[in-house]
Amino acid sequence: MKKGSAMNATLADFAFERTLKPRQEVSLSSFSFLFSEIVQQLMKSEKAASYHAHSGALTDPMLQSAGSGTCHLNNDLEHQLYQLGIPIGEKLLELLFYREKGGQGGACSSGKRETKLVSMLHLINGSVFKALFGRPADGLEQSIEDEDEYRILDRSPITNKFANLGKNSQLGQTNCAAFIAGLIEGMLCSAKLYAKVTAHLYGDEEAGAGGDAQATAEGEGAETPAGAGAGATSTTIYVIKFAKEVAVRERAGQ
Amino acid sequence: MGHLAIFIVNQNGSLVYHKVITPSLKFATNDTIRLASTFHSMHAISSQITPNCQDIRAGFGGSPGFLAGTVMEGINEIVTDNFTLKCFQSFTGVKFILVSDPQQKDMDYCLKSIYEAYADHVSKNPFQEAEMPIRSDLFEGSITKIFNL
Numbered sequence: 001m002k003k004g005s006a007m008n009a010t011l012a013d014f015a016f017e018r019t020l021k022p023r024q025e026v027s028l029s030s031f032s033f034l035f036s037e038i039v040q041q042l043m044k045s046e047k048a049a050s051y052h053a054h055s056g057a058l059t060d061p062m063l064q065s066a067g068s069g070t071c072h073l074n075n076d077l078e079h080q081l082y083q084l085g086i087p088i089g090e091k092l093l094e095l096l097f098y099r100e101k102g103g104q105g106g107a108c109s110s111g112k113r114e115t116k117l118v119s120m121l122h123l124i125n126g127s128v129f130k131a132l133f134g135r136p137a138d139g140l141e142q143s144i145e146d147e148d149e150y151r152i153l154d155r156s157p158i159t160n161k162f163a164n165l166g167k168n169s170q171l172g173q174t175n176c177a178a179f180i181a182g183l184i185e186g187m188l189c190s191a192k193l194y195a196k197v198t199a200h201l202y203g204d205e206e207a208g209a210g211g212d213a214q215a216t217a218e219g220e221g222a223e224t225p226a227g228a229g230a231g232a233t234s235t236t237i238y239v240i241k242f243a244k245e246v247a248v249r250e251r252a253g254q
Numbered sequence: 255m256g257h258l259a260i261f262i263v264n265q266n267g268s269l270v271y272h273k274v275i276t277p278s279l280k281f282a283t284n285d286t287i288r289l290a291s292t293f294h295s296m297h298a299i300s301s302q303i304t305p306n307c308q309d310i311r312a313g314f315g316g317s318p319g320f321l322a323g324t325v326m327e328g329i330n331e332i333v334t335d336n337f338t339l340k341c342f343q344s345f346t347g348v349k350f351i352l353v354s355d356p357q358q359k360d361m362d363y364c365l366k367s368i369y370e371a372y373a374d375h376v377s378k379n380p381f382q383e384a385e386m387p388i389r390s391d392l393f394e395g396s397i398t399k400i401f402n403l
Contacts, residue, residue, distance in 0.1 A: 036377075036380040040380060
């Protein structure tokens with residue numbers, strides 16, 4: 001938007017300014033309160049559902065996804081957060097591209113849409129995380145055992161900043177970063193790179209020790225300034241498992 | 255010497271958090287609950303018997319903006335030869351009570367820090383149920399940091 005056009009700005013210009021210009025930063029507190037309320041609402045509805053029907057219909061999607069072997073979720077709450085994230089991710093990717101067209105220093109420097117798997121992952125790892133959280137993610141790597149699987153390391157997910165269950169809780173380990181996992185999945189799927197993204201708390205991870213050990217080695221070198229005590233428990237790995245057809249297409253394209 | 259103990263009492267007068275800072279001080283769990291609810295009732299009574307108390311808070315913890323201009327109600331401070339008790343009530347009725355040595359100077363600052371920690375790690379914690387005991391490790395950690403335990 002040039003300064004001259006501000007004088008006779010149309011409604012369309014106004015709408016463009018309002019929605020497509022990169023926003024100012026949102027207060028962390030506002031986000032945290034809103035997110036906290038979302039989680040509590042989900043927990044309440046979950047409780048109500050399990051009260052009304054013990055074998056509840058609500059648990060079905062979780063069982064299905066667990067059965068497919070691509071996703072293991074600790075509980076229903078994580079699944080619901082993940083479901084919430086997906087539509088946001090789908091819209092977010094589109095929005096970031098449109099903002100880029102506005103030329104306001106948006107998500108991707110070139111302004112083109114990413115179609116390649118690796119460049120898309122780099123975009124998420126760098127620019128998208130920057131646009132969302134003000135900093136890039138803490139690492140992107142390919143899994144050693146499975147080349148269709150990638151991992152993004154996030155040392156302090158914004159959703160886990162204040163979330164803490166305390167010592168003796170019945171909920172066990174719940175990771176609110178499932179929401180961000182859903183967001184990433186939404187973004188990838190809207191770019192037709194179908195994938196299943198799951199959030200795992202770092203530390204209680206036994207499987208895939210090779211890749212994880214590598215991640216810690218890198219991390220200790222970097223030494224984040226954020227509180228060490230808080231970071232240690234909330235470090236999250238987003239495991240991105242691409243669908244077979246995506247992998248096949250990717251290899252054919254090379 | 256220094257600070258002795260912290261209590262956080264919720265709107266209904268039940269104890270949601272307590273921490274003994276001086277290790278030599280021993281409290282049975284039942285005692286802390288009883289003390290907290292007794293203080294809560296005394297606080298309520300004292301605000302009833304001084305209904306015309308219109309003292310306006312000048313500032314809190316050295317920052318003039320924070321809570322300045324609000325009416326002080328109930329018990330704000332108890333000073334004895336052996337200890338000083340300061341109570342700070344938030345807008346939602348949560349009481350933060352800090353008991354310290356009479357010589358201690360930084361009580362206001364500590365109360366403000368506790369309030370900040372509460373706002374961060376209790377209010378914004380999705381897993382914290384309203385008016386239930388505080389079990390967050392992050393909150394525990396920041397309290398430890400405030401008092402250098």
